[in-house]
Amino acid sequence: MADIVNEETALERAIALVHAGQPVALPTETVYGLAADATNGEAVALIFEAKGRPRFNPLIVHVADRAMAERIGRFDALSRKLAAAFWPGPLTLVVPLAPEAEIHPLVTAGLTSVGLRMPRGFAARLIAAGGRPLAAPSANSSGRISATTAAAVEADLGDRIALVVDGGPTPVGVESTIVKVEDGRVRLLRPGGIAAEEIEAVLGAPLLRGEAGGIEAPGMMRSHYAPRAGLRLAADAVAPGEALLAFGPKRIAGADRAVMVLNLSPVGDLREAAASLFLHLQALDRSGAPVIAAESVPQTGLGEAINDRLRRAAAPR
Ligand code: TXA
Ligand code: MG
Numbered sequence: 098m099a100d101i102v103n104e105e106t107a108l109e110r111a112i113a114l115v116h117a118g119q120p121v122a123l124p125t126e127t128v129y130g131l132a133a134d135a136t137n138g139e140a141v142a143l144i145f146e147a148k149g150r151p152r153f154n155p156l157i158v159h160v161a162d163r164a165m166a167e168r169i170g171r172f173d174a175l176s177r178k179l180a181a182a183f184w185p186g187p188l189t190l191v192v193p194l195a196p197e198a199e200i201h202p203l204v205t206a207g208l209t210s211v212g213l214r215m216p217r218g219f220a221a222r223l224i225a226a227g228g229r230p231l232a233a234p235s236a237n238s239s240g241r242i243s244a245t246t247a248a249a250v251e252a253d254l255g256d257r258i259a260l261v262v263d264g265g266p267t268p269v270g271v272e273s274t275i276v277k278v279e280d281g282r283v284r285l286l287r288p289g290g291i292a293a294e295e296i297e298a299v300l301g302a303p304l305l306r307g308e309a310g311g312i313e314a315p316g317m318m319r320s321h322y323a324p325r326a327g328l329r330l331a332a333d334a335v336a337p338g339e340a341l342l343a344f345g346p347k348r349i350a351g352a353d354r355a356v357m358v359l360n361l362s363p364v365g366d367l368r369e370a371a372a373s374l375f376l377h378l379q380a381l382d383r384s385g386a387p388v389i390a391a392e393s394v395p396q397t398g399l400g401e402a403i404n405d406r407l408r409r410a411a412a413p414r
Contacts (some may be wrong), residue, residue, distance in 0.1 A: 099255045101247050102217045104264040111262055112227045118146050122236045122250045123223065124264030125159075125216040125277030127187045127272050127290050128243040128375070129250045130222065130257065132159065138201040141232050147257040150239040154267065155188050155206040156232040157273070161224040167215050169198045169230060175300075176278040182299045184215040186338050187290030188270050188390070191277040202234045214273055219264050233274060236261075242322050242382075242410070243268050245375045270372035271402045276304065277392040290371070319413035321406075322375075324389065328411035332390035340386035342377060344370060344394050358385040367399040374403055401409040 102110065104124065115122045118140040120133040130343060133140035136160045145152055160166045163180060171182070179190060194200070194211045200361035205211050215221070224231055235243040236250045244250040247263035253259070261349055275288035276296065284305040285293055297303055326340070335341050335351035341358045343349070345365040359377040361370035381389045391407055394400045 099251055099258045099261045100242040101251060101263050103118075104262050105260040107219070108222060108226060110260060115140075115223065115229060115231070115245070118143075121146060121223075121246075121260050122244075122254065122258055123220055123262040124218060124267055125220045125233070125245075126185075126218055126401065127216075127269045128237040128267055129244050129247070129261075130159070130216075130220065130231075131236040131250075132223070132233035132250055134227075135204050135232035136199045136201060138203050141201050141203045144232065144234065147254055148234060148237070148239045151233065152203065152211070152237075153206050155159065155208055155212065155260065156204050156234050157275075158200060158211055159220055159224060159231045159233050160202060160213060160215050160222055162215070165224075165230060166215065167195075169195055169200055170211050170213050173281075174280065175281060175283060178299065179276070179278065179283070179296070180215070183291055183296075185217045185221060186215070187273040189214040189273045189275040189287075189289075191275060194289045195321050200230070200232075210229070210277070210279075212275060213214050219262055238253060238384040240321055240323055240414075242324060242375050242378055243272060245372075249376070249379060260307075266372070266376070268372060270374055270376075271399065271406060274402070288405050290399070290400040290402065293315045293401060294382040316367060318348055319409065320412040322378075323410055323414055326379050326382050327388045328407065329390045330386055330407060330411050331393040333392075335390050336388070336397065338386060339388045340381040340384045342381055342389055342391040344392045349392060355390075356386040357381055361394070361403075367395070367403065370394060371399040371403055374406060400412045 269290040276288040341355040343360040
């Protein structure tokens, strides 16, 4: 059992844990993170251990301001433009690692690039007050659904960590959008809390998509976000014994006999849908239904991130 402490009163204790090289679970605007001092190899190793995460999968480094970011990564005009437009906020920039960066190599899994993001809220206050960049993956066991509440963190990792800072449900609900900036080009590595269209509007050009060769985001395994139940995508009817993840106002055939029905957004709003995605998946999973039927969600705006998570949750494992 971890202590769950309200974010109003948790700051001093969280700083002390970070300085002592211990991981802390905390809210960001996207999902809860499991954060530790990115300059301390032993602290970072404890994150990999608590999550059961493979060591080849690098962590995002969270910073308090642009100056901290530029001591860790090499920024060019393009990455500066994106940081100016979207930070603080749910955008992770993968940029070349600065040669003098004080980041433990375990964080980047030995890569020559680093993922950087400036979060909002408690995470930002902790980084500024503690004076250390924080390496933080999502606060869930490797391969499972990300946590958007302190209770979900406690249920998954509570026996392996000391403190969960409770900031209520995270407003965005899906992880940050990850883009890689390299040689004057920007490539989408993971759709997330900022819609690709918004980034393209700032760039005035389409994002590159797909992998340039090799695995671009080593953590982007095909099976991820896995509920225990099977997930059936693009359902237009519910079969007996299934639970239903609905989207929008219409009711599909068989919905009235579903084991449980949860609607991502009855009015069909994609922001609301992203914010409720992981909680609804977890609740439907707990219903005990062997299969969750998921209605389709439009592939625009935050729908791209929602569909990405649903596809990974449905992938064979
Ligand atoms: O919203 C978020 O991004 C949350 C909150 C806690 O900040 N964090 C998060 O971290 O989702 P995580 O570890 O669950 O996902 C990070 C992803 C992984 O797929 C990892 O492979 C990729 O970022 N990544 C990190 N550094 C990278 C790099 N240098 N190059 C390519 N991909 C990288
Ligand atoms: Mg994750």
